[in-house]
Amino acid sequence: MTMTRRLFPISLICALLLLVACGKKDKPAPSGEEGVRGDAAPKNVSIQGAGATFPYPLYSKWMAEYNKINPHIRINYQSIGSGGGIRQITKQTVDFGATDAPMKDEDAKKAPGTLHHIPTTIGAVVVAYNVPGVDQKLNLDPDVVADIFLGKITKWNDPRIKASNEGVALPDKNISIVHRSDGSGTTAVFTDYLGRVSDEWIEKVGVGKAVKWPAGLGAKGNEGVTGQIKTTPGAIGYIELAYATQNKLAFASIKNKAGQYVEPKISAITAAGAGVEMPDELHVSLANPDGADAYPIASYTYMLVYEDMKDHAKAEGVAKFLWWAIHDGQKFAEELHYAPLPEPVVKKVEARLKTLKSGGKVLLSNP
């Protein structure tokens, strides 16, 4: 009793002291950050970005590398999800947003200025599986993939799976479907593909970052789906290429539009980008593209920037960083399992970047 009586006022005083201390710390911080090297030759610029988690490994690599070349430009990227990225760039709380699925036109209209999509890289989604006793790479047809995820093909030794995998001893085992439970660009890419190849999919399920799955279990994140596939014999699921490679999961070759079974190799993913004409709005779906070597489940991912940005220093930093990213930055893509942009797309993005302005002044006249 005496202890509590004595301790209580003391803890109260501590709490108050803490409050005071916090209050004091808050004040000098903002001016201090800029003031540190304020009088050094190039002014320090801090750029904020937020959005998609899917390209985050590549973006953070880019930002670190770019900072090495241009020490006065610091870029911070929060991978809070595409939805958050769109919301924040619309409210102008960040300097650039990032999203996997392009913005809807009606959402873009809500923004206080013209927003441009800047494709930065291409990623692939693979169909990974855990079939006991099967070491070979499986070949899957588009309609078979759709019917598996619709819950219509339920056994691994289904004649339709056997048809494209001659000589593989497929077991009489139930297929356990694993899908993403959280809203994600990966799901958008995968359902976009399924919608392209199956009318029934469009009718029953539809395309989106979160859909009402007809069958299977939901797991959180690429890592959750990966874990669930790994520990469940008979499981099938879709994940980003990087996760499947790093976790040594088996993944299928998918039959593309040209009738070839294609493995998700980097070259096959870039080929997918080359197989689709990039329109002027700089966003397009890569689901089931033309091209004999193209892997059919791939997607661009985008950064979102305003055509006319207010803060000149930041605007210049953003424009130069994007210019660097679509050129020198592309060489970092492959080691992180993303595919570099095809050359014609780089040309189109270049033209778009040259239109970026700040206060009416063009930023990259001679980059």
Add this chain to the structure above:
Amino acid sequence: MSSPDVPTVPPPQSARLSRPAPETSRWRGSRNWGDFAFRWITAGFAALVIITLLMMGYEMYDGAALAIEEFGLPFIWSQEWDPVQEDFGALPFIYGTVVSSLVALFISVPISFGVAVFLSEMAPAWLRNPLAFLVELLAAVPSVVYGLWGIFALAPWMRETVEPFLRDTLGFLPLFQGPNQGYGMLSGGIVLAIMITPTISSVAREVLRAVPQTLREAALALGATRWETISFSVLPVAKSGLVGAVILGLGRALGETMAITMLIGNRAEISASLFAPSYTMASVIANEFTEATDDLHLAALAEIGLLLFLVTLILNIVARLLVWRTARSAPGAP
């Protein structure tokens, strides 16, 4: 989200308060400036809690307004959750939250009370503190660690061993039918049970320790066995505090997000079987909020949050009433 402000009302306090309390009156008696300031500062802190609560409620209502307008009351009992068609309903999530918490309590309460009785009544003195410390350590494990353990150890074990066994022995009940996938309501409930056991058992132990020693001595003096002493004189006195301990556990189970998301299978469906995947309110918010771009989808998620708020509140009020009732009817209660 787990409401730590749940009342425990363990007898320790009441036992202390029932004694004459000269300190308290001394505090009130003196009227110097320090006391005055102290009183208002503490009152301010107390008000802060209430203001925060009201503001959170309002913010969530504000965020959910669009969905409330669109779907009205049927949102609560609609079973549809289709972000593509923008058709939303909360029933599968309410069901999943309540049932998974009940499964957790069903498993955890007997174990926790057993632990508490052993620690306070039976265990030799040298074992009590280390064991109590270990139990409380379980509460400090981050929930994502429970989730990972669940994915890599619990789910395979459930799929290969527990679920086939339950289906063979109790398969006539609809609760234990259907394919054994390892992920589902039962696995989610079990991981919740493990997470709330330290909470319930450590509070229950404190409650039992506060039961006056004289009651035990009296029972023993009358020739009661150890079992009779505990069940007839210790437990009845501690009843209200024990209910309080269970409520604390329930609060944690209702609000738990990470571990259960990793194990429950995340499927917005109501199924009689405990093997089937399900979904909780906290999980769907954590899963879909970050990537929800449509206004209606966001509003529906906010409304789920509001409902979780309400469900927690209602369950806490019911439990509170239960504590008061048992406290009044308990023999020898203050």
